[in-house]
Structures are given as structure tokens and as C-alpha cells.
Amino acid sequence: MMYIGIDLGTSALKLLLVDDMGRVLNEVSREYPIRFPRPGWSEQDPADWWGAVLSGVPELVKDVDASGIRAVGLGGQMHGLVALDGDDRIIRPAILWNDGRTAGQVEYLNGTVGRGALSEYTANIAFAGFTAPKLMWMRENEPEDFKRIAKIMLPKDYIVYKLTGVHATDYSDASGTLLLDVKNRRWSKEMLDICGVSEEQLPTLYESFRSVGTLKPDVAAALGLPADVTVCAGAGDNAAAAVGTGTVGDGGCNISLGTSGTVFIASDKFRVDPMNAIHSFAHADGGYHLMGCMLSAASCNRWWMDILSAGGDFAGEQAGISKLGRNHVFFLPYLMGERSPINDTNARGTFTGLTMDTTRADMTQAVLEGVAFAIRDSVEVAKSLGIAVPRSRLCGGGAKSPLWREILANVLGIPLDMVATEQGPGYGGAILAMVSDGRYPSVSRACEELVTVSSTTWPEPELTALYEERYTRFRRIYPAMRELFSALV
Numbered sequence: 001m002m003y004i005g006i007d008l009g010t011s012a013l014k015l016l017l018v019d020d021m022g023r024v025l026n027e028v029s030r031e032y033p034i035r036f037p038r039p040g041w042s043e044q045d046p047a048d049w050w051g052a053v054l055s056g057v058p059e060l061v062k063d064v065d066a067s068g069i070r071a072v073g074l075g076g077q078m079h080g081l082v083a084l085d086g087d088d089r090i091i092r093p094a095i096l097w098n099d100g101r102t103a104g105q106v107e108y109l110n111g112t113v114g115r116g117a118l119s120e121y122t123a124n125i126a127f128a129g130f131t132a133p134k135l136m137w138m139r140e141n142e143p144e145d146f147k148r149i150a151k152i153m154l155p156k157d158y159i160v161y162k163l164t165g166v167h168a169t170d171y172s173d174a175s176g177t178l179l180l181d182v183k184n185r186r187w188s189k190e191m192l193d194i195c196g197v198s199e200e201q202l203p204t205l206y207e208s209f210r211s212v213g214t215l216k217p218d219v220a221a222a223l224g225l226p227a228d229v230t231v232c233a234g235a236g237d238n239a240a241a242a243v244g245t246g247t248v249g250d251g252g253c254n255i256s257l258g259t260s261g262t263v264f265i266a267s268d269k270f271r272v273d274p275m276n277a278i279h280s281f282a283h284a285d286g287g288y289h290l291m292g293c294m295l296s297a298a299s300c301n302r303w304w305m306d307i308l309s310a311g312g313d314f315a316g317e318q319a320g321i322s323k324l325g326r327n328h329v330f331f332l333p334y335l336m337g338e339r340s341p342i343n344d345t346n347a348r349g350t351f352t353g354l355t356m357d358t359t360r361a362d363m364t365q366a367v368l369e370g371v372a373f374a375i376r377d378s379v380e381v382a383k384s385l386g387i388a389v390p391r392s393r394l395c396g397g398g399a400k401s402p403l404w405r406e407i408l409a410n411v412l413g414i415p416l417d418m419v420a421t422e423q424g425p426g427y428g429g430a431i432l433a434m435v436s437d438g439r440y441p442s443v444s445r446a447c448e449e450l451v452t453v454s455s456t457t458w459p460e461p462e463l464t465a466l467y468e469e470r471y472t473r474f475r476r477i478y479p480a481m482r483e484l485f486s487a488l489v
Contacts, residue, residue, distance in 0.1 A: 001439065002069045004060065005430030006053070007237065007423070008076035008156045010034060010044075010096065010259045013052035015060045016423055017069075018430040020439050022450035024421060028060045035093065040100035040337065040345070043093040046082050046158050053159060057223040071211070071230045072163065073433030075240025075425030076156025078176040081134040084151040084158075091145050094155060095134045097176075098260070098295050098336045100345040102133035105140075109133060109178075113194060115276060121190045123182040123272050123280040124175075128337065128345045129295070132178035135195045152201050156234050163231050164213035167203040172239035174205060175281035182282055183270050206233035208240075208284035209435040209443055232436035235284035237425045238262045238291060244428030245393040245419050246451030248285040248444045253389050255408070255416070256424065257398030261297025261371060263340075263378040265290045265387060277341030277381045284432060285443040290387070292340035292378020297371050298398035300333045300349070304367045308360070318368075318403045320361045325410070325466025329353045329362045330474055331370030332481070340378045342478065346485045352477055368404050369467075372411040373474040379412060391415045394457075395424040405457040411471060413464045420454040 002025065005016040011034065017026040030052035035043045061069065079097035084090060095101070109118060109126035118125045126133055131154070139146045153161065154177070157169045174180040174187075179195070179202065181188040187199050206212055211230045220227040235243065238256060242264045247254035250268040255261070263278075270288045272280045278292040296303075305314055334347035351363060379389055394416040398404050409416045421427050431446045440446035 002064065003430045003433040003437070004057070004069060004072045005423070005426040005428070005433065006072065006074040006159065007240070007426035007429065008049055008074060008159060009237070010077050010098070013049060013056060014423065014426045015056045016426040016430055017060050017064065018427070020434065022421070024423065024427070025064065026060055027423070028056045030056045034096070038101070042096040042099040042336070044096060046090050046094050046155070049155065049159060050162050053162070054222060057225070061224055066225055069225055069229055071232060071433035071437040073232045073429035073431070073436065074156045074159060074234030075237045075429045076154065076159070076173070076234065078154065078173055078236040078238065079129045079131050080155040081131050081138070082153040082155060082158045083138070083145070083149045084153060085148045086150040088151065088161070091148055092142065097129045099134070100128045100337045102128045102137045103345045105133035105136040106345070118178070119272060119276055121188045122178050122180060123270070124178060125276040125343070126178055127339050127343055129339060130176060130178040132191060132195050135197060139196055149197070149201060151203065152197060153203055157203055160212060160231055160234065163215055163219055165216050166213045168206055168212040168233050169203040170206050170208040170233035170235055170284065171282035172208055172284045173236035176236060176279070182280055182288070185282060207286055208233050208235040209432045211436045230436060232432050234429055234432060238264050238293070239281070239284040239289070240425035240428035240432070241395050242266060242289070242428065243284050243431050243443060243447065244421070244424045244426070244451070245395050246447040247393050248283070248447050249287070253392040255375060255392050255394050256396040257298050257371070257394070257404065258396035258424070259297065259299045261294040261375050263292040263375060263382065265382055265389070271385070273381060273385060275381070277343070278378055279340070284428070290382060292381060294333065294371070294374045294378070295337060295339055296333050296335040296349070297375070298396060300335060300367050300371055301398060303335060304364065314401065317364050318401060321365045321403060324407060325463050325470060327362055327365050327369060327470070328355065329358055329366040330477055331366040332477055333367070333370045333374050341381050344482070344485070346489050347478065348485055348488070350477070350481065368407050369411070369470070370474070371398070372408045373471050375408065376411050376471060389414060391417065393417050393419060395419070395422060409457045409459045410463040411467045413459050415459065416457045417453045418455045420452045
């Protein structure tokens, strides 16, 4: 038996073919464009995602007997607004998770509706990337298109729809819309009224590991798959990555160094940060999780590498870095504004502490350290809630860098575990597909059998002490810059 895991990322679609023992048999990637029509805006054409599926899946399965493929599971970029009309046609480009155009709507929701009310309705407050503020923006700025909306979907749900013809979503992804009553796992009537939409416009809610249907016959033929292949609801990319790293059950932590950066803490019980600095979402294993999300993580390093040289020699640029914990340059990684824990769409990236003897290596190191410090900000919020974080799993493209792993382990002062299969959301999607097919009785059981740790990066006491002092200084920079950022917009 074989299963397909799909990771619908921001820059590319990644496909995995996995057997029922968890071994990756093949992988295929398809890139697609991201558009920035105005500063702080971020959009994609959902047709590009579907085109990547249509071209990628046949290549993925070309060397196997496709009759052995049983199910498909997805993990996908969260929060994006995909608006369909009555004929299920795309109304406008999808507004993505890292789009910052909704500052006015976020201010209205948090200020006028009130943080307390939002937290009661959804367990969260409004952030610019969430889906509900995007709907409000569309209602105010594109009213004719808003009136045409028949279905509101999230990015990976659009792919599920194209595969099966079913309008479905899962609880983990729906948690990031600000339309879901997370505690009670149902759509929030209060938030639907605020946004001016109805429950009929929203997809049906499923647990991530539940099947929503089988492939449409024409789609099965186009992909080269059997028509009885089932598709499960899947999960938001962070919940799927957590499944892929075995971060399920109670108390596990996973840190992702992807395009965005996340701190993901799994829990059997529903809980809310009273300050709402980190998110309270449903998990793909049927439980809950707390999550801090920074908008620019590995993307900061890619941005910097592209400035230094087209394409970027990541390993080469990092090879000359040796003075860990002693860098005089600081970097604020807020290239797209920031979510957790500061929730400031006006925040911007800065280099601070440049002198005539600053080197290229100093600035590269500052980028890596700035992201690590910002991740620690969310870990500190979790600690303030009495949650212990003694160690963490680590995934994402940035985690492939031994230097970045060393910096992060010492900034946090905890060991970081890398798992043997590093494909994150795609592997998590494949595991969810196995559970939906009955190969494993639960997500936790599947993770116990399939996910193993391959290496651990341990903190060093002396270096951890140096970074403790550096982090204290880092935390002073944003508060000093906050009013200036607002004035520069």
C-alpha cells in the first residue's frame, strides 16, 4: 500500500509518495509565483496550485504500480482567502497568510469588537494574516466581488475540492480563520455576523484524519491514479508538520524554520494565552495546540542571500561565521510585519549596530540570530503560562543548516531533535492519509511507529550564557523602534 502526501507551500508544491511502513519512495516539487501587487500585499493564483498538482502527481507515480495507492493527505499554507463564485470559479487571486493589507480591519476587530469578545468567540484575537479580516477588507474594498462569494475556502481546501468535488476543511486550518469557535469546534455565529457571511458559504468541518471523499473520475484519469483513492481533510501546514515530526499528544514541541517560523506546543486540553500573544488552535490529532508564528524566518535568510548573490550560496556564506554569541550586529526579522507575539503590521526589518568593521559574515550571522531570538519570544510566552519546554523537534528548510541549529539550540538553551524524515507537512499529510485509510488506528499510534529522531543538537552552557545576554539586548530594540515604524508607514 502507498500514500501521497501533499505540502502546499508558499513558494512550491511538494509531493511525497510513501509506503505503509513510512518509507519515502519518491518526491517531486513544483514551484509557482507569488505576487506582491503593493508593498505589504501578497497574492497567488489558486490555478497555479492546481496546475502544480496536475503536473506533479503523474511524475511522482510514474515508476510504481499506481493501483497500490490508497489515499491522499494534505498540509497547506494557512489563512489564505480563496473566494469561489456560484460556479466554483475563482473570483480573485488568493490573499495569503503573509499579506498585511488588513491593518484597519484588525484594528476594528481588536479595538471596537474587542479582544475579550474575539477571544470568547474564537479563542484568538485578530491578526492581519487571518482570513476574517481579509473578508472584511474585501467587503469594504471590492464589494461587487464580495457579493459574488458562494464558497470561502483555504488554500489546501481548494486542492481537496478540485480532487473530490467536496467543499471541506479541517479544524486545525479552520482555527486560523478567526471564524471558528476553537473550544467547541464549530463555526462562530458571532464572527460570521461580523464578517457578513453565512455558514452556507463555509466548507464542512472534518477532523484532519477523516476521509472527505474519493477522486473524481476525470481527475483520477488525469493524475494516473485509481478512482477509488480517498482524500482526507488534511491539516494546516504547521499542524501537518507537527504530525510529520511526531509532535502529537500532550506537551510535545515542534519548531519550524520554514518561510515563516513557528513554535508549536501540542496539548490534550484546550487552553488560551490570556494576552493572546500566541494562538490557540485545534490540532490534527484531534486535540489542541498553542502556536507562536513569526511571518519571516527562513525567508529572511533567502532575502539576504539574494541580496548578496543571485541564488545565494547558503553554506558558503555561513562557513566563515565563528564568533557565536559575540556578534555586535542585531537584526529585526520583521520583513513582512510581525504576528507573534507583537502583532504589528507596521514592524519592519532592521540591522542595528553596524560599524566600519562590520563584515558580511557579521550581517549573515545577525540574520540567523535575529530569527532565533524572535522564535524565543514565543517560547517565553509559553513559559509564562507555566508550560515547560525542555526540548523540541525541529523542521523546515532552515533546519538543514548545522550552524542555524547550533544558534537556535543555544538561544533557547534546550536540545533540538531532527527526525529521520524531514519533509514536515508532506510527511504529516501522508500519515494522516494512512490513518484515514485505517492503516493505523490513530495519529498518535502512527507517529509512534513511523517517526524517529536521527540527530540532536545540544546547547553548550557557556554559549547559552552569551546568548542570554544578547537576547536581553535584542528585546530592547523593537520597543525603541515601534513608534518610528508607525510613523514610516
